[in-house]
Each structure stands twice: as structure tokens, then as C-alpha cells.
Amino acid sequence: MRTVYTPNLYWREVPPAKPQLGDVLSLSSNNWDDYSYKTTLNAKIYINNQLISFDFSIKLLIEDVDNTAIKLDELCKDGWDGIFPIPNINYIALPSDIDFYKILISKVGEEKAITLLNELHDAGFSKNVYHNEVSNKLIEHDGFKTSLLRESGANKAFQDGYLIFQDIYAEIRDFQLNILSKDCCVKSIPFKFESSSLLPYDINVIIGPNGIGKSHCLKSLVEYWLQTGMGEPRILERSKHTPFDERPNISKLVLVSYSPFEEFSLDLEKNNLQDKKAYQYFGFRQMRDDGKIGISRNLPALNSSESLLEMISDDEKYKFIENRVNKFNSVDSALKSAISYDYCVLRLSSQDDLSYLGNDVITINNEKYLPAINIMQWAERIDLIINSLLLNDGVIFVKDGNIVRLSSGQRLFVYIAINVVGAMKENSLIVIDEPELFLHPNLEIEFISLLKKVLTPFRSKAILATHSLSITREVPSKCVHIFREEENGLEIVPPPFETFGGNVQRISSYVFGDKSISKPFDEWLDMQLKEVGDPKRLIEMLGEEVNEEMIMKIMSLGKKSHGR
Known part of the structure; x- marks a missing residue:
């Protein structure tokens, strides 16, 4: 397999196949500007002259050059045939997505893939495998940091791409986040994901x-x-x-927030980044056609339908990648551990002619549905069926031929799981703001269990900001970060005891200072005791309405009153 550059193409044109060269990584110019560095090249992979469906680019930095395409065009004009390696030139390159390596291995094998990466002067290989001095000099160049490492996908490829060829499956490593507090002081949070014990380090809690x-x-x-x-x-x-001790080696960040007051970015459409899919938001807010932000309670349902279709389409498109996790099977297995159902469906419009779907359609209570297992047969032609689907109804679950009735909390619970898996890549970081807003206490524990099940196959991690003590006791103390206001401002501290499986009251007292807070219950008892005067008399008056905890509290208050 060869890498070849085609000169003088308009930047919107697709790099062409090269039948005379066989399998190729085909490159052409792009005018993308990274703070005055133009290193981006359009890229396509052709195997047997067939285009591989994979959106990515290659960034290539040439020594003492700030516009790569112009320099390559000049070299071609001077006689270079465009076939890599580039003669008599010092350069270094990075793909925009770590999956580039997996696709190469799956399509042409490891040996040919390594040959291509050597001709391309892949930065991760040059630094971590060959320790090439010339390449290391370019890695220290401002253009490398400003342009080649600007996009998150390229950064991940640089950090972990070479490990794939050593049969090492990268995990998200520990990192320290440095934030600026309200008083502009730097506060550090050491997120822990690398487990050194039997305890689960897959979720951190704030x-x-x-x-x-x-x-x-x-x-x-x-x-x-x-x-x-x-x-x-x-x-x-x-x-x-400096925001991090080292930029986190995550491939994608998925944010979930159903707070009515949150202000997270909805997408990356207005940001000067090429990879708009590096970040995904799920919440109640959406961008309207007039450019204003509105709130829709139905977004989680709509997102779940779209995510189901996307994961089925992706499973088909990338099934050739070796060891790739099947998204639909992963979420289906995880959800069946949480709710009882046989299969899931999407509802069909009753006004459309559905004859083209044939026997793929099922009927329940006179309504037409398309099971997910049948949608798989349309995976390469989703656009043909999408207009017949009532996506706003969300993913629906069927048990014994009947629709499973879920509470509003349960629906949001399963929608989030589907949305997260639909958006995930390996080594994704899932960030969830206050999950207790939409979950009752029992579902909080089930949600953590479900979240761990969907994180595991994708070797992904999560960070949750919460008030929930139930969630906190499911996480080891090294993964718990307590925010509290002290005399000198914000303090971020770990708990001084093990929280995993710990006592909820103990966690509450340490985090929220319950011992120092007067509760309405305490105030009411204190007032009653002052009026009655005798603790035993108050207990007798309460009769059957008193419980053991109240008796203990009354006796304790009685002792305190006698000691005053």
C-alpha cells in the first residue's frame, strides 16, 4: 500500500483513487488554518480501488514550512511523483483519528500498515518506537503543538496509536485538571482511572x-x-x-446534563475545529432554526431514536475493523440487565405506505413498529426508511408481544444509556451533571450499574457531578472529589475514609457537614421538650407516633438541656 499526493486539486475535491498504484492512502490539499499553520491534507483510503467509508484527514508538518500543500505542489512541479516518502525533506505527520490505524491493520495487515506509517513519518511511531532525533526536533516545533496536536483525535493518535501495533489496549490514564475558581485561584482535581487494586476506578465523582x-x-x-x-x-x-498536567488521552467527550440551568456547549458547529464529532451533548436544550436556544422535553426520546439508528449503521459500516465492539449488542445486553424486555422497536407512521418494508413490520395494538433486529437489514440504506419512522416517540421496548410501560424516570434512564453508547468510541469520557435530577434513589444505583456495563466494553470512563450519597458510596475514595467552601475559598479534598460501600450518614456528615446543621426535625423536638420539660413525659405523650430514632434524639436533647 502506498501513500500518494495529488497536486493542484481544489480543497473541496476528494483525493482520487490511483488504479495504477493499487491500494493507496490518497492525499490532496486543504486550506484549513491553525493559527497561521496550514498542515491539513484531505485523505481517503482506497482498497481494490474501492473507497473505504471513513472520514479523516492527515496533518503533515514540513520543516521550515507553514503551508504544507503549497510546498507539496511545488515539489510536484519540480518533478516529484507525489509518492511517499518525500525525498530530501524533513517532515512528520498525524492522522485525525486513532481508528486510522485499526482500519489499516484490518484492510492490509500489520506489516504493510507499518511500512505506510514509516513512509508517512507518523509522529507517534517516530517518537515512541524509533526515537528519531529529526522527528523529535519537529515534535518540539511550535507548528506541531499548534496545528498537528490541536484536534483531540490527532492528540489521541499521537499518544496511543503506536500501542495498537504492540497489542496493547490503551486505557484512559489518570490526569490532573487545574481549574480557576471564582476568586481566580488555581484548584487541582486529580482524576483517578488507573486501578491499582480490586476496587473499580471507572467512575469519578464530584x-x-x-x-x-x-x-x-x-x-x-x-x-x-x-x-x-x-x-x-x-x-x-x-x-x-496550564489546564492539565498532561492532556487526557480520551478519544471523545460525551456530556449529559438535564439541569434547567446548565450552560454547556450544544455542539462544535461554531468552533474553529475540523472534528465536530469529538464532543456530543445530550440534554433538554437545542438550537432552533432562528439561531436561538430552546428547551424541548422530548429531546431525550428523539435522541434515543437517532442514536439507535446511528449505532446500527456504524456497526455495519465498521464491522470489518478487527476487535471492534458491536454497539447495539453492548447496549442491548446492558439494558436487559436493568429492565425486562424481549426486543426494542421504533414506531412507524400509520399514514405511510409501508409495503416496501415487507415482513420487517410488526403490529401491536393496531400500531406498526419496526424492530431493531429488522432495522439492521436496512443498515446501509437508513435514509430510505427514516422518513417512515416516528423518531419523536423514542425507542420502545416489547415484552411477550406487548409494549413495556416505563415511568418517566425509567424512560430517561434507558434513553441516556442508548444515547451514550450511540455516541461513544473506545476510550471515551462520559461526563454527567447531576444524574439524581431525573432518577429516584433506587434508580440511582441501577444507573451506576448500567453505566459501568456500557463503559467496560469500550474501555471508557465517567465523571459525575452529584449531590447523591447513594452514588458516592459506589465509588472508591480515591475517585471522590469533595468541593466545599472554607474561609480561604474553595477547597477540593478527598474523603479521609473509604467511601466504596461506606456508611451514607458518615459520607453525608463529612461532605455536607450535617452535624452542624439544624434540621426542622431537631428544632421541632427541642421546642416540644422545652414546653413539656421532661423527656420521658414527651415520649409518653407521643405514644405510638414515636420511633426508636426519635426516642434516642429526645433523650439526647434531655441530657443536653440538663447540662445547660
């Missing part, structure tokens, strides 16, 4: 009272990693703020 900065922490994490908003490189350079 817990603390309202208004202390938990959501700000999540927003900072998102924007620092994407290098948008407060994380925009020029803003960070002016403030001299």
Missing part, C-alpha cells in the same frame, strides 16, 4: 453543595480538552494557565 462550582468544573474540563472557550490556546497563553 460532590458538594449547590453553587460551589461543580458544573463550572465540568465546563472547564470540556473546554480545556477541546481547546474552545476558556480553553482556547491564545486565552490560555495570555493567562499563563
Whole structure:
């Protein structure tokens, strides 16, 4: 397999196949500008002259050159045939997506893939495998950091791409996030994901009272990693703020927030980034046609339908990739551990002619549905059936031929699982803001269990900002980050005891300072005791309405009153 550059193509044109060369990585010019560096090249993979369906680009930095395509066009004009390696030139390159390596291996084998990467001067290989001095010099160049490492996908490829060829499955490593608090002080949160014990380190929890900065922490994490908003490189350079000890080696960030007051970014459409899919938001807010942001309670249902179709389509499109996780099977297996159903369906319009679907349609209570297992037969032609589907109804579950009736909390619970898996890639980071807003206490525990089941096959991790003690006791203490207000401002501390399976009251007392807070229950008992005067008399008066905890509290208050 060869890498070949085609000169003088308009930047919107697709790099062509090269039948005379056989299998190729075909490159052509692109005018994308990364802070005055233009290193991006359009890229397509052709195997047996057939285009592989995979959207990516290659960024290539040439020594002492700030516009790669212009330089390559000049080299071709001077006689270069466009076939890599480029003669007598020092250069280094990176793909925009780590899946580039997996596709190469799956299509041409590891040996040919390594040959191609060597001709391309892949940065990850040059640094971590060959320790090439010339390449290392280019890696230290401002253009490499500003342009080649700007996109999250390329950064992930640089950090972990070479490991694929060593049969090492990369995991999300520990990282330290440095945020700026309200008083502009730097506060650090050491997120722990690398388990060194039997305890599960797949979820980190941020817990603390309202208004202390938990959501700000999540927003900072998102924007620092994407290098948008407060994380925009020029803003960070002016403030001299370093957001991470090392940029997290995650491939995608998925954010879930159903708070009515959240202000997370909806998408990356207005950001100066090529990879618009590096970040996915799920919540109640959406961009309207007039450009204003509106709220829709039905978005989770609509998103679940779209996510189901997307995961079925992706499973078919990328099934050739070796060891790729099947998304639909993963979420179906996880959901069946949480709710009882036989299969899931999408509802069909009763007004459309559905004869073209043949026997794929089922009828329940005079309504027409299309089971997910039958949608798979349309995976390569989703566009042909999508207009007949009532996507706003969301994913529907069937048990023993009947529709499963779910509460509103259960529906949101399963929609989130479907949406997250639909958006996930391997090594994704799932960020969820206050899941307890839509879950009752029993579902909180089930949600954590379900979340762990969908994280595991994708080797992904999660960060949750919460007030929930039930969620916190499901996480080891090293993964718990307590936000609290002290005399000197915000403090972020770990609990001084093990929270995993710990006592809820103990966690509550430490996190929220319950011992120092007067509750209405305590105040009522204190007032009654002052009026009656005698603890035993008060207990007798309460009769059958008293419980053991109340008796103990009355006796304790009685002792305190005698000691005054």
C-alpha cells in the first residue's frame, strides 16, 4: 500500500483513487488554518480501488514550512511523483483519528500498515518506537503543538496509536485538571482511572453543595480538552494557565446534563475545529432554526431514536475493523440487565405506505413498529426508511408481544444509556451533571450499574457531578472529589475514609457537614421538650407516633438541656 499526493486539486475535491498504484492512502490539499499553520491534507483510503467509508484527514508538518500543500505542489512541479516518502525533506505527520490505524491493520495487515506509517513519518511511531532525533526536533516545533496536536483525535493518535501495533489496549490514564475558581485561584482535581487494586476506578465523582462550582468544573474540563472557550490556546497563553498536567488521552467527550440551568456547549458547529464529532451533548436544550436556544422535553426520546439508528449503521459500516465492539449488542445486553424486555422497536407512521418494508413490520395494538433486529437489514440504506419512522416517540421496548410501560424516570434512564453508547468510541469520557435530577434513589444505583456495563466494553470512563450519597458510596475514595467552601475559598479534598460501600450518614456528615446543621426535625423536638420539660413525659405523650430514632434524639436533647 502506498501513500500518494495529488497536486493542484481544489480543497473541496476528494483525493482520487490511483488504479495504477493499487491500494493507496490518497492525499490532496486543504486550506484549513491553525493559527497561521496550514498542515491539513484531505485523505481517503482506497482498497481494490474501492473507497473505504471513513472520514479523516492527515496533518503533515514540513520543516521550515507553514503551508504544507503549497510546498507539496511545488515539489510536484519540480518533478516529484507525489509518492511517499518525500525525498530530501524533513517532515512528520498525524492522522485525525486513532481508528486510522485499526482500519489499516484490518484492510492490509500489520506489516504493510507499518511500512505506510514509516513512509508517512507518523509522529507517534517516530517518537515512541524509533526515537528519531529529526522527528523529535519537529515534535518540539511550535507548528506541531499548534496545528498537528490541536484536534483531540490527532492528540489521541499521537499518544496511543503506536500501542495498537504492540497489542496493547490503551486505557484512559489518570490526569490532573487545574481549574480557576471564582476568586481566580488555581484548584487541582486529580482524576483517578488507573486501578491499582480490586476496587473499580471507572467512575469519578464530584460532590458538594449547590453553587460551589461543580458544573463550572465540568465546563472547564470540556473546554480545556477541546481547546474552545476558556480553553482556547491564545486565552490560555495570555493567562499563563496550564489546564492539565498532561492532556487526557480520551478519544471523545460525551456530556449529559438535564439541569434547567446548565450552560454547556450544544455542539462544535461554531468552533474553529475540523472534528465536530469529538464532543456530543445530550440534554433538554437545542438550537432552533432562528439561531436561538430552546428547551424541548422530548429531546431525550428523539435522541434515543437517532442514536439507535446511528449505532446500527456504524456497526455495519465498521464491522470489518478487527476487535471492534458491536454497539447495539453492548447496549442491548446492558439494558436487559436493568429492565425486562424481549426486543426494542421504533414506531412507524400509520399514514405511510409501508409495503416496501415487507415482513420487517410488526403490529401491536393496531400500531406498526419496526424492530431493531429488522432495522439492521436496512443498515446501509437508513435514509430510505427514516422518513417512515416516528423518531419523536423514542425507542420502545416489547415484552411477550406487548409494549413495556416505563415511568418517566425509567424512560430517561434507558434513553441516556442508548444515547451514550450511540455516541461513544473506545476510550471515551462520559461526563454527567447531576444524574439524581431525573432518577429516584433506587434508580440511582441501577444507573451506576448500567453505566459501568456500557463503559467496560469500550474501555471508557465517567465523571459525575452529584449531590447523591447513594452514588458516592459506589465509588472508591480515591475517585471522590469533595468541593466545599472554607474561609480561604474553595477547597477540593478527598474523603479521609473509604467511601466504596461506606456508611451514607458518615459520607453525608463529612461532605455536607450535617452535624452542624439544624434540621426542622431537631428544632421541632427541642421546642416540644422545652414546653413539656421532661423527656420521658414527651415520649409518653407521643405514644405510638414515636420511633426508636426519635426516642434516642429526645433523650439526647434531655441530657443536653440538663447540662445547660
